[in-house]
Amino acid sequence: MTLKARRALEGAVTGACESAYPDEGCGLLLGPVPDAFDRPGRALFVDEVRPLPNGWDASAKTNRYLIDPRLLAKVENELSGTGRGVVGFYHSHPDHPAWPSPFDLMMAWPCLSYWIVRVDGGKAVDGRSWQRTEDGRSFVEEEIVLLEE
Amino acid sequence: MxxxxxxxxxxxxxxxxxxxxxxxxxxxxxxxxxxxxxxxxxxxxxxxxxxxxxxxxxxxxxxxxxxxxxxxxxxxxxxxxxxxxxAIAGGATLAAEAELSKAELKRYDRHLILPEVGLEGQKKLKKSAVLCVGAGGLGSPLALYLAAAGVGRIGIVDFDAVDESNLQRQILHDTLSVGTSKLASAKKRLLALNPHITVETHEIRLSSANAIELFKQYDVIADGTDNFPTRYLVNDACVLTGKPNAYGSIFRFEGQLSVFAAKDGPCYRCLYPEPPPPGLVPSCAEGGVLGVLPGVIGTMQAVETIKLLLGIGHPLVGRLMLYDALEQSWRTLKVKKNPACPVCGDNPTIQAPIDYEAFCGLKEKPVSTIREITVEELKLKLDKKEKFVLLDVREPHEHAAAKIPGAILIPLGELHLRAADLDKAHVYVVHCRSGARSARAVMLLCEKGFNATNVAGGILAWADRIDPSLRVS
CATH class of the missing domain: 3.10.20.30 (Beta-grasp domain)
Known part of the structure; x- marks a missing residue:
């Protein structure tokens, strides 16, 4: 299973996460909706990244993120009928490993890719992408393949 | 619409x-x-x-x-x-909650990357306390894995010293520790494996007087005992204190595994309301045990203990797993909670620990009802070439390893079948390892109308006082 994106998009993801530090950064991954989105090991192509504000209250922004459902609904609506959609999300773990936390697992949706960036002291040091299993019990890591322009 | x-x-x-x-x-x-x-x-x-x-x-x-x-x-x-x-949300775990040091984060990395454990789970393990009853065959892998997994507080109850014959399976101890206390040896080994944990040693014989207070200090009790009185005591004390019991037991090539006394689950008494008659089931010392068997069962107890502590998966509640090493097979039996169970049933009659030696029939005094002679008297009879049959009721391998000259072998378990072949005209003098199994044999023979006498202290006393060249383990 792979998540493909142009190298410039990876730069956009890590850049947004670095500037959010010490808070968690988050945003949407957009692209064509694959034929068998729910199939474990499906490939995904991300062609656009949309950073969004972290909607969690100020008390815990350094270890939590929240995406405003209204903003999300707006983007879904905008892409309706185009064959493209919100195929995943990215967020950062400031000073923590790029592995999903139990809270990530509890809140995760099926099919989508969850791209997690580890930011240590303001610098992105690791990026890993994950897909939740349909039974909701764990995540499986997928390879991030960066395409040159 | x-x-x-x-x-x-x-x-x-x-x-x-x-x-x-x-x-x-x-x-x-x-x-x-x-x-x-x-x-x-x-x-x-x-x-x-x-x-x-x-x-x-x-x-x-x-x-x-x-x-x-x-x-x-x-x-x-x-x-x-x-x-x-x-609702899209998530995030790393709260940094302020992280009570794990950098060294611990590194050590437990393979746990931390499991979402089912993660940092929260690892901290749960660190805050947990498990009591291992026994630092022997089962307690060895159990305590080692719990220590390696980062269970913060591990208590061990034992009062034995390390014997050379323990080392075939009790991997907590080593050759250098022979003769020293098992607890000292265990503590040293566990802390060498993981210095981030605490090991509490209780050098006591677990009893009805101390079990409740001790169990209250722990979250899960892991029963690795080798005898019935302690097994019933552990069970009852677990039920009475509401602590789940990660139970394992072993015998020769077979093992048993379950989680007893969990909330709404059955207890050991639901499965076995009464112990077997004393002497019928030989202990490991008498019956032998495959050295790696406690490795298999003790490790599975560690799995169940960690699942209970983390609250993940399906704990082995209401199921008894039977392992057969020779067949390399596992069987699972369902165990139902017994509403009439005297300790965990609807109307329990046991509300505090009882006298387990008596419950298991170990306080019956066969000496008062059967004839008994000392090893010195036996020696005299042999020297005078008196006419009698010397009967050894131990297991064949025990007989092969060390015997009193002239003894014939009928293991206790076969005696009731083979008694018919014995001549009632003869006089029988019966021995075993320590005198306990032979006392049962003498009772059985007397009931059937034989003239039978027990050898007090068994071949151990014989080796001790008559023939020191005999090596009996």
């Missing part, structure tokens, strides 16, 4: 890739039910097992959050759009 339900990208795969599903409904709840009727895989994604909307699901009617209106009872009318929008 016809309403459109709009699905987010993530859910379309479960609804034939449709963005929009039209249904007939009067409320949001009815609309969702109609949606699930058409696409049943959506249900598991959106509802929790008890039928409520999962926390990370937002439902909007046109522009408004259904939660701000009447929830699932919110009415809908022709042309309305019901919008299902994921």
């Amino acid at each position: 016809t309403v459109d339900i709009r699905l987010p990208t993530a859910l379309r795969a479960f609804a034939d890739k449709q963005e929009k599903v039209s249904v007939q409904a009067k409320t949001v709840g009815e609309a969702l039910d109609a949606l699930f009727a058409k696409h049943d895989r959506l249900k598991a994604q959106l509802l929790s097992p008890d039928g409520k909307l999962r926390t990370f699901v937002n439902v909007y009617v046109n522009e408004d959050d259904a939660r701000d209106k009447q929830g699932l009872a919110t009415p809908v009318k022709d042309g309305d759009t019901v919008l299902i929008v994921p």
Whole structure:
């Protein structure tokens, strides 16, 4: 299973996460909706990244993120009928490993890719992408393949 | 009323890739039910097992959050759009909660990257306390894995010293520790493996007087005992203190595994209301045990203990697993809670630990009802060439390893069958290892009308006082 994106998009993801530090950064991954989105090991192509504000209250922004459902609904609506959609999300773990936390697992949706960036002291040091299993019990890591322009 | 339900990208795969599903409904709840009727895989994604909307699901009617209106009872009318929008949230674990040092984070990395454990789970383990009853064959792998896994406080009850014959299976101890206390040896080994934990040693014989207070200090009790009185004591004390018992036992090539006394689960007494008659089931010292067997069973006890501490998976409650090393097979039996169980049933009669030696029949005094001679008297009889049959009721391998000259072998377990072949005209003098099994044999023979006498102290006393060249383990 792979998540493909142009190298410039990876730069956009890590850049947004670095500037959010010490808070968690988050945003949407957009692209064509694959034929068998729910199939474990499906490939995904991300062609656009949309950073969004972290909607969690100020008390815990350094270890939590929240995406405003209204903003999300707006983007879904905008892409309706185009064959493209919100195929995943990215967020950062400031000073923590790029592995999903139990809270990530509890809140995760099926099919989508969850791209997690580890930011240590303001610098992105690791990026890993994950897909939740349909039974909701764990995540499986997928390879991030960066395409040159 | 016809309403459109709009699905987010993530859910379309479960609804034939449709963005929009039209249904007939009067409320949001009815609309969702109609949606699930058409696409049943959506249900598991959106509802929790008890039928409520999962926390990370937002439902909007046109522009408004259904939660701000009447929830699932919110009415809908022709042309309305019901919008299902994921609540997208997550994040790393709270840094302030992290009581794990950098060294610990590194050590437990393979746990931390399991979402089922993670930092929260690892901290749970660190805050947990497990009592291992026994630092022997089962206690060895159990305590080692619990220590390696980062269980913060590990208590061990034992009062034995390390014997050379322990080392074939008790991997907590080593050659250098022979003759020293098992607890000292265990503590040293566990702290060498993981210095981030605490090891509490209780050099006591677990008893009805001390078990309750001791068990109260721990979250899970792991029973690795080798005798019935202690096994019943551990069971009853677990039920009485409400602590789950990660139970394991071994015999020759076979092992048993279960979790007893968990909330709403059966206890050891539900499975075995009464112990076997004393002497019928030989201990490991008498019957032997495959050295790696406690490795298998003790490790499985560690698995169950860690699952109980983390609250993950399906603990082995209400199931008894039987392992056969020779067949390399596992069988699972269901164990039901017995409503009439004297300790965990509906009307328990045991409300405090009892006298377990008496319960297990170990206080019967066969000496008062059977004839007994000392090893010195036996030696005299042999020297005078008196006419009698010397009967050894130990197991064949014990007999092969060391015997009193002239003894014939009939293991205790076979005696009731083979008694018919014995001549009642003879006089029988019966011995075993220590005198306990032979006392049972003498009772059995006397009941059948034989003239039988027990050798007090068995071959151990013989080796001690008559023939020191004999090596009896």
